[in-house]
Amino acid sequence: MARLVMKFGxxxxxxxxxxxxxAQHVKREVEAGHDVAVVVSAMSGKTNELVAWCTDASKLYxxxxxxxxxxxxxxxxxxLLAIALQEIGISARSWQGWQIPIRTSDAHGSARIESIDGSxxxxxxxxKEVAVIAGFQGIHAESGRLTTLGRGGSDxxxxxxxxxxxxxxxxxxxxxxxxYTTDPRIVPKARRLDRVAFEEMLEMASLGAKVLQVRxxxxxxxxxxxxxxxxxxxxxxxxxxGTLICxxxxxxEQQVVTGIAFSKDEAQLTLRSVxxxxxxxxxxxxxxxxxxxxxxxxxxxxxxxKKSTDITFTVPAADFERAKVIIEGLRGDIGYExxxxxxxxxxxxxxxxxxxxxxxxxxxxFKALADKGVNIRAITTSEIKFSVLIDAxxxxxxxxxxHTLYGLDKP
Amino acid sequence: MARLVMKFGxxxxxxxxxxxxxAQHVKREVEAGHDVAVVVSAMSGKTNELVAWCTDASKLYxxxxxxxxxxxxxxxxxxLLAIALQEIGISARSWQGWQIPIRTSDAHGSARIESIDGSxxxxxxxxKEVAVIAGFQGIHAESGRLTTLGRGGSDxxxxxxxxxxxxxxxxxxxxxxxxYTTDPRIVPKARRLDRVAFEEMLEMASLGAKVLQVRxxxxxxxxxxxxxxxxxxxxxxxxxxGTLICxxxxxxEQQVVTGIAFSKDEAQLTLRSVxxxxxxxxxxxxxxxxxxxxxxxxxxxxxxxKKSTDITFTVPAADFERAKVIIEGLRGDIGYExxxxxxxxxxxxxxxxxxxxxxxxxxxxFKALADKGVNIRAITTSEIKFSVLIDAxxxxxxxxxxHTLYGLDKP
Numbered sequence: 126m127a128r129l130v131m132k133f134g135x136x137x138x139x140x141x142x143x144x145x146x147x148a149q150h151v152k153r154e155v156e157a158g159h160d161v162a163v164v165v166s167a168m169s170g171k172t173n174e175l176v177a178w179c180t181d182a183s184k185l186y187x188x189x190x191x192x193x194x195x196x197x198x199x200x201x202x203x204x205l206l207a208i209a210l211q212e213i214g215i216s217a218r219s220w221q222g223w224q225i226p227i228r229t230s231d232a233h234g235s236a237r238i239e240s241i242d243g244s245x246x247x248x249x250x251x252x253k254e255v256a257v258i259a260g261f262q263g264i265h266a267e268s269g270r271l272t273t274l275g276r277g278g279s280d281x282x283x284x285x286x287x288x289x290x291x292x293x294x295x296x297x298x299x300x301x302x303x304x305y306t307t308d309p310r311i312v313p314k315a316r317r318l319d320r321v322a323f324e325e326m327l328e329m330a331s332l333g334a335k336v337l338q339v340r341x342x343x344x345x346x347x348x349x350x351x352x353x354x355x356x357x358x359x360x361x362x363x364x365x366x367g368t369l370i371c372x373x374x375x376x377x378e379q380q381v382v383t384g385i386a387f388s389k390d391e392a393q394l395t396l397r398s399v400x401x402x403x404x405x406x407x408x409x410x411x412x413x414x415x416x417x418x419x420x421x422x423x424x425x426x427x428x429x430x431k432k433s434t435d436i437t438f439t440v441p442a443a444d445f446e447r448a449k450v451i452i453e454g455l456r457g458d459i460g461y462e463x464x465x466x467x468x469x470x471x472x473x474x475x476x477x478x479x480x481x482x483x484x485x486x487x488x489x490x491f492k493a494l495a496d497k498g499v500n501i502r503a504i505t506t507s508e509i510k511f512s513v514l515i516d517a518x519x520x521x522x523x524x525x526x527x528h529t530l531y532g533l534d535k536p
Numbered sequence: 537m538a539r540l541v542m543k544f545g546x547x548x549x550x551x552x553x554x555x556x557x558x559a560q561h562v563k564r565e566v567e568a569g570h571d572v573a574v575v576v577s578a579m580s581g582k583t584n585e586l587v588a589w590c591t592d593a594s595k596l597y598x599x600x601x602x603x604x605x606x607x608x609x610x611x612x613x614x615x616l617l618a619i620a621l622q623e624i625g626i627s628a629r630s631w632q633g634w635q636i637p638i639r640t641s642d643a644h645g646s647a648r649i650e651s652i653d654g655s656x657x658x659x660x661x662x663x664k665e666v667a668v669i670a671g672f673q674g675i676h677a678e679s680g681r682l683t684t685l686g687r688g689g690s691d692x693x694x695x696x697x698x699x700x701x702x703x704x705x706x707x708x709x710x711x712x713x714x715x716y717t718t719d720p721r722i723v724p725k726a727r728r729l730d731r732v733a734f735e736e737m738l739e740m741a742s743l744g745a746k747v748l749q750v751r752x753x754x755x756x757x758x759x760x761x762x763x764x765x766x767x768x769x770x771x772x773x774x775x776x777x778g779t780l781i782c783x784x785x786x787x788x789e790q791q792v793v794t795g796i797a798f799s800k801d802e803a804q805l806t807l808r809s810v811x812x813x814x815x816x817x818x819x820x821x822x823x824x825x826x827x828x829x830x831x832x833x834x835x836x837x838x839x840x841x842k843k844s845t846d847i848t849f850t851v852p853a854a855d856f857e858r859a860k861v862i863i864e865g866l867r868g869d870i871g872y873e874x875x876x877x878x879x880x881x882x883x884x885x886x887x888x889x890x891x892x893x894x895x896x897x898x899x900x901x902f903k904a905l906a907d908k909g910v911n912i913r914a915i916t917t918s919e920i921k922f923s924v925l926i927d928a929x930x931x932x933x934x935x936x937x938x939h940t941l942y943g944l945d946k947p
Contacts, residue, residue, distance in 0.1 A: 141592045175612065181552045182616050183623035190622075193630050194615035197608035201586065204605035205593050211601075212594035219604050223634070224680055269635055 127293040128160045128250070132260065132283035135169035136300040137357035138202045141209075148209040149361035150298065151255060155215055160250035162290060164260040164283040165206055167198025188233035192262075192273045196222070199259035199279070207257045217255040220246070222262035223271065227282065229263035235275035236263060238282075238344075241289035258286060277338030284341045288348035295345070295352045296367070297337065302356035303368035304329070304336055306533040307385040311524050314534040318383065319366075322373040325383050325476050328510045332474040333388030337370075345370060373478055381479035381486055382531035385524050388472045391421070392445035393502060393514065394452065398433040398462035408459050409436065412451050418444045422472075422503040422514055433462075437503055439514060442468055470502060471520045474512040475527055486531075487511040493530045499523050538704040539571045539661070543671065543694035546580035547711040548768035549613045552620075559620040560772035561709065562666060566626055571661035573701060575671040575694040576617055578609025599644035603673075603684045607633070610670035610690070618668045628666040631657070633673035634682065638693065640674035646686035647674060649693075649755075652700035669697060688749030695752045699759035706756070706763045707778070708748065713767035714779035715740070715747055717944040718796040722935050725945040729794065730777075733784040736794050736887050739921045743885040744799030748781075756781060784889055792890035792897055793942035796935050799883045802832070803856035804913060804925060805863060809844040809873035819870050820847065823862050829855045833883075833914040833925055844873075848914055850925060853879055881913060882931045885923040886938055897942075898922040904941045910934050 131154065133147050147163075154161050166172075175195045179186045203219035210217035222229075225245060229236035246256045260279025263272045274281050280297060287295035303317040304326065321329070323346035330339040336354055345352045355367025373379075399405055406425075413420055423438040440448045445468055452464055480486045487506055494501060494513065499522060503514040515523055528534060542565065544558050558574075565572050577583075586606045590597045614630035621628035633640075636656060640647035657667045671690025674683045685692050691708060698706035714728040715737065732740070734757035741750045747765055756763045766778025784790075810816055817836075824831055834849045851859045856879055863875055891897045898917055905912060905924065910933065914925040926934055939945060 141589060144593065178552060178612070178616055179619060182555065182619040185623075186619045187622055187629075190615040190618045190630055192615075193618075193632070194612050197611045200608045200611070201589070201605050204601040204603075205589055207601045207604075208590060208593040208597045211598055212596075218598075219601055221604070221682075271632075 126158045126160070128290060129154055130162045130164060130283050130287040130290070130292045130295040131298060132164040132279060132296065133166065133298045133357055134279065134300070135166045135172070137298050138165055138206065139169045141205070144202070144206055144209050146361065147206060147298075147357060148213055148215070150357065150364070151210060152213055152215055153361055153364075155255060162246055162256040162258060162286055162292070163206065164258045164279055164286060165199060165202040166260050166279040167202055171198040171201070189270055192233045192271045196259070196262040196271045196273055199261050203257045203259040210255055210257070215255055216253055217257055218249065220256055220258045222259055223264035225258070226266070227263035227285070228266050229272045229274070231265040231268060231272065233272055236265070236272035238263060238274070238285045241285055243286070243289040246286070246290055258282065274340070275338075277341070280338040280341035281344055284344045284348070284350050284352060287350045288344065293351065295350050297352060297354050298357035299336065299354060300356065300358060301336065301354075302359065302365055303354050304334070304370070304384070306383070307524055307528050308387070311521050312528045315528070316533065316536065318368050320369045320371055320376045321383060322376055322478050323370060324373065324509055325478055326370045328474070328476040329384055329386050332386040332472070332476065332510065332512065333390075334384070334386045342370070379479050380477055380532070381483050382475045382477035382533065383479075384476050385527050385533070386474045386476060387520060387524055389517065389520070390442045391439050391470050391472045391514065392442045393437060393439050393467045393470050394448060395435060395437040395465040396452065396459070396461040397435055397465065398428070399436055400460045401427060401432060401434040405459060406436070408455065409452065412455060413440070413448060416447065416451055418448050418451075422505045422512070424503045439470070439472070439503065469517040470514050471517045472512050472514050473520070473523050473527065474510050475531065476510040478509045480509050489530060490527055493526050494523055497522055497526050499526070537569045537571070539701060540565055541573045541575060541694050541698040541701070541703045541706040542709060543575040543690060543707065544577065544709045544768055545690065545711070546577045546583070548709050549576055549617065550580045552616070555613070555616055555620050557772065558617060558709075558768060559624055559626070561768060561775070562621060563624055563626055564772055564775075566666060573657055573667040573669060573697055573703070574617065575669045575690055575697060576610060576613040577671050577690040578613055582609040582612070600681055603644045603682045607670070607673040607682045607684055610672050614668045614670040621666055621668065626666055627664055628668055629660065631667055631669045633670055634675035636669070637677070638674035638696075639677050640683045640685070642676040642679060642683065644683055647676070647683035649674060649685070649696045652696055654697070654700040657697070657701055669693065685751070688752070691749040691752035692755055695755045695759070695761050695763060698761045699755065704762065706761050708763060708765050709768035710747065710765060711767065711769060712747065712765075713770065713776055714765050715745070715781070715795070717794070718935055718939050719798070722932050723939045726939070727944065727947065729779050731780045731782055731787045732794060733787055733889050734781060735784065735920055736889055737781045739885070739887040740795055740797050743797040743883070743887065743921065743923065744801075745795070745797045753781070790890050791888055791943070792894045793886045793888035793944065795887050796938050796944070797885045797887060798931060798935055800928065800931070801853045802850050802881050802883045802925065803853045804848060804850050804878045804881050805859060806846060806848040806876040807863065807870070807872040808846055808876065809839070810847055811871045812838060812843060812845040816870060817847070819866065820863065823866060824851070824859060827858065827862055829859050829862075833916045833923070835914045850881070850883070850914065880928040881925050882928045883923050883925050884931070884934050884938065885921050886942065887921040888942075889920045891920050900941060901938055904937050905934055908933055908937050910937070
């Protein structure tokens with residue numbers, strides 16, 4: 126007998142038929158003798174509808190009210206799944222974030238979980254009662270107001286609850302059957318991974334693989350929550366195991382590169398002929414940081430005469446226009462010749478903890494891409510990944526090239 | 537400066553345009569210097585959608601989960617209206633029932649308000665902040681679970697909150713501009729009443745006028761809450777006063793009959809040739825009461841030979857089939873000859889506190905209806921109203937006849 130958290134995303138609870146299907150997955154685990162806490166998202170499309178209403182009411186909506194509005198989506202699904210479970214003979218009750226409570230910071234719209242009191246859920250287990258928990262939401266204790274955790278926040282709810290109740294496992298059910306070496310829509314030969322290390326999953330999520338919210342992987346890593354990514358579209362009577370996200374030492378045969386991720390949400394800005402004097406980088410990047418714009422890749426190329434320099438950097442595509450306005454406003458201070466921008470760029474990343482012990486992994490990629498005629502605009506590397514910024518039109522070619530290069534095509 | 541509660545029903549908050557219109561009504565009162573608490577229903581259609589999902593999940597759904605699901609509708613509107621108010625420069629925040637808290641019984645699906653702590657709302661007024669309250673919902677303190685008050689419950693929320701914060705007035709905004717002498721769709725000459733006594737409104741609501749939930753009128757009467765029924769479709773800059781529901785003594789020129797109500801939700805059952813022996817009425821009506829079936833009108837006609845009797849009674853149309861099954865099961869015990877039922881019947885009622893001091897009011901109606909060829913199946917009377925059960929096809933004729941008879945056509 127184990128204690129499980131099962132999390133179901135929006136497409137898994139999109140309508141009553143899907144909710145009944147989820148109930149069958151839960152029933153299987155209950156009948157296997159496990160204590161089960163289920164975490165649910167809003168029905169797919171619901172959160173978007175609620176967000177659109179807030180934006181319609183005011184472009185500068187109060188995020189505290191936004192949270193009250195959007196948290197209602199998960200409330201509905203939690204009640205409906207509890208009813209669907211009771212209908213097939215499984216004792217169950219719904220829990221809203223504030224009822225447990227799941228305490229969060231007051232950063233409305235993207236709150237962080239601060240503590241979870243798991244005792245009421247455990248009391249429910251002692252009554253053989255499944256806990257059906259509204260994901261994505263919590264309460265700020267001091268103000269007593271509803272909070273939400275940001276897009277994908279139900280993943281984080283699930284992992285944090287698993288940590289709070291010391292669950293043996295957290296199963297994240299989604300519309301894919303696991304974590305792949307890369308997006309199978311781009312590389313048909315992409316393979317589902319049996320295991321991924323927490324650190325790798327963290328990089329993949331940060332670098333564009335949308336299978337899990339980044340924050341949820343951080344929480345899983347810190348609290349060592351054994352987390353599976355698996356499909357709710359499997360036959361409930363005969364499900365596939367999915368991908369286990371686990372400690373590095375639990376992975377026996379480690380590849381050098383585990384996966385290739387890519388992100389289209391990038392934009393590039395280049396300042397031409399910046400006077401190369403001390404403090405110029407601070408003059409550019411401090412104002413961007415003050416405006417909460419996340420600068421990712423930075424490259425600086427000194428000109429032949431060594432008197433001026435070109436500075437290129439990337440920002441999230443959503444912040445591109447804002448960043449441009451800020452840099453244009455700094456022209457007098459910085460003294461650059463021209464500002465160029467590009468949004469048709471993509472960041473391709475290769476991730477693998479094996480890179481720690483293998484030299485020259487990135488260099489092989491630069492050569493392979495050059496051989497295919499792919500021009501690299503910028504490069505960043507870290508201990509277990511490297512990323513290249515390229516023109517968007519080369520996305521598929523570059524992903525396939527790297528996927529083959531690192532032996533990920535092989536079964 | 538006064539303290540107001542303003543309540544807006546589903547059609548008044550049906551979409552963002554309607555919510556913005558509500559914000560203008562609120563703005564008018566805030567700019568007049570009043571402290572304002574607003575109570576909102578779910579967007580029209582939303583509650584039906586949520587109820588349908590619960591029924592789809594299980595015909596015998598857990599009412600506690602039903603409450604969690606359907607309470608979400610008001611949560612959404614409260615947040616959206618708070619945002620819409622802020623957008624036009626009015627300080628506002630949303631309040632869920634559990635946040636105030638509005639404490640209720642644990643009769644999920646039709647809970648009764650037990651207490652309301654108005655202090656947090658009053659603190660908001662001191663900050664010049666409009667309270668936007670999710671109607672229809674509360675919390676059962678012992679279990680910590682969400683409750684709802686039953687259909688039309690937001691009216692009761694509004695009046696109960698008005699009592700708790702000692703409001704000077706409770707304005708119920710709806711899609712009609714007040715309480716009418718009868719349904720204007722049936723009698724074009726129907727007039728809007730300036731004032732109606734609490735007792736009269738209670739009878740009208742009980743007898744089929746759907747303008748207010750019965751329970752809300754009871755609460756208003758007990759706590760002497762000056763309640764207006766008025767239209768949210770009026771120009772917010774130039775609204776009409778609507779109908780005041782008030783104490784009898786505040787009504788100067790009292791009519792004998794104030795209004796004509798009718799209810800189509802009736803069904804009639806007749807037991808022919810029941811053996812006329814002591815205890816037969818108990819044998820019929822106790823089992824119905826045990827099954828929670830509300831018997832309304834009862835008439836008993838003794839046959840010429842005085843050995844048997846016919847017993848006719850009415851039940852809500854929704855309980856007709858259940859009542860028939862129960863009575864058929866009692867045939868052996870009671871010993872009647874045949875059971876007849878009719879659902880094409882309607883109950884027409886005339887209401888007026890003036891009846892207390894005027895004799896023969898009902899008798900005039902019986903004659904007027906007979907003159908028009910309307911057959912009366914059953915009659916009930918009380919201090920301030922009488923009702924007749926007639927064939928449904930005579931509904932309009934009977935309502936118009938009584939409306940004219942009691943002088944309600946006159947301006």
